[in-house]
Amino acid sequence: MADLTxxxxxxxxxxLSIGTLTLTEVDPGHMTAVAPLxxxxxxxxxxxxxxxxxxxxxxxxxxxxxxxxxxxxxxxxSLLIGPAPDPSLAQYxxxxxxxxxxxxxxxxxxxxxxxxxxLTPLDLRAPQFKRGHTARTDLMHMMASITRTGPQxxxxxxxxxxxxxxxxxxxxxxxxxxxxxx
Amino acid sequence: xxxxxxxxxxxxxREFTYQGDAVAxxxxxxxxxxxxxxxxxxxxxxxxxxxxxxxxxxxxCGAWLVVTRNTVTHAVLTTDLAATVREGLA
Ligand SMILES: [Zn+2]
Numbered sequence: 001m002a003d004l005t006x007x008x009x010x011x012x013x014x015x016l017s018i019g020t021l022t023l024t025e026v027d028p029g030h031m032t033a034v035a036p037l038x039x040x041x042x043x044x045x046x047x048x049x050x051x052x053x054x055x056x057x058x059x060x061x062x063x064x065x066x067x068x069x070x071x072x073x074x075x076x077x078s079l080l081i082g083p084a085p086d087p088s089l090a091q092y093x094x095x096x097x098x099x100x101x102x103x104x105x106x107x108x109x110x111x112x113x114x115x116x117x118x119l120t121p122l123d124l125r126a127p128q129f130k131r132g133h134t135a136r137t138d139l140m141h142m143m144a145s146i147t148r149t150g151p152q153x154x155x156x157x158x159x160x161x162x163x164x165x166x167x168x169x170x171x172x173x174x175x176x177x178x179x180x181x182x
Numbered sequence: 183x184x185x186x187x188x189x190x191x192x193x194x195x196r197e198f199t200y201q202g203d204a205v206a207x208x209x210x211x212x213x214x215x216x217x218x219x220x221x222x223x224x225x226x227x228x229x230x231x232x233x234x235x236x237x238x239x240x241x242x243c244g245a246w247l248v249v250t251r252n253t254v255t256h257a258v259l260t261t262d263l264a265a266t267v268r269e270g271l272a
Binding site: 137 | 194197239
């Protein structure tokens with residue numbers, strides 16, 4: 001058996017810091033798609049509260065905090081990030097392991113929303129897109145998940161295979177926003 | 183052109199993929215007969231006016247939608263989840 005070395009999606013690409021903005025890779029831990037079985041959404045939310053301390057998020061919302069978070073991830077499913085899913089969830093939801101399938105990065109600093117404005121058609125400024133808000137949208141033609149995790153911080157996810165493109169596009173936009181500010 | 187996704191809200195057209203007439207949700211019974219199946223498979227209206235189509239929110243939530251729009255004015259009139267529309271037909 002070959003001796004394999006685990007690498008994160010953005011290994012060798014991050015962190016980077018330009019002006020007042022930073023882009024870092026997040027080690028998400030486990031990632032599990034949680035799709036409620038028909039009619040079991042409320043029961044699943046209760047089980048999630050009991051097991052992991054957070055409710056199932058409504059569409060376009062995230063619950064929990066750094067280390068254990070559930071984000072709405074699209075039609076009829078959410079993504080549990082951090083802990084391994086408690087076995088009790090399985091009676092109310094289809095659980096699919098997504099660990100290692102997504103690149104997860106954190107963009108933080110003044111002007112973070114301006115950086116994303118160059119890459120996605122959504123208005124992600126604070127009055128529109130508050131802490132705990134999440135969206136599935138287009139980020140430079142990549143299917144992305146964007147969540148506001150702080151006043152000037154976003155978690156951004158794309159398929160792992162697109163990690164290099166994500167970092168390139170974010171870096172280019174950060175440089176442009178920083179140049180305009182200077 | 184913007185489409186209002188029932189989950190995601192108003193989104194740019196670039197996030198969606200067009201599939202075709204929403205008649206795809208009304209598949210005839212296996213024994214419905216040749217005429218019904220001919221209509222279902224091949225015969226489409228091409229209205230100058232209101233039409234109902236299936237769209238996929240590919241660069242968003244991944245839901246299939248029934249979008250009712252006007253081909254003359256380009257107005258998007260209503261959008262519903264295809265799953266909800268289908269349940270209504272059952
Ligand atoms: Zn949507």
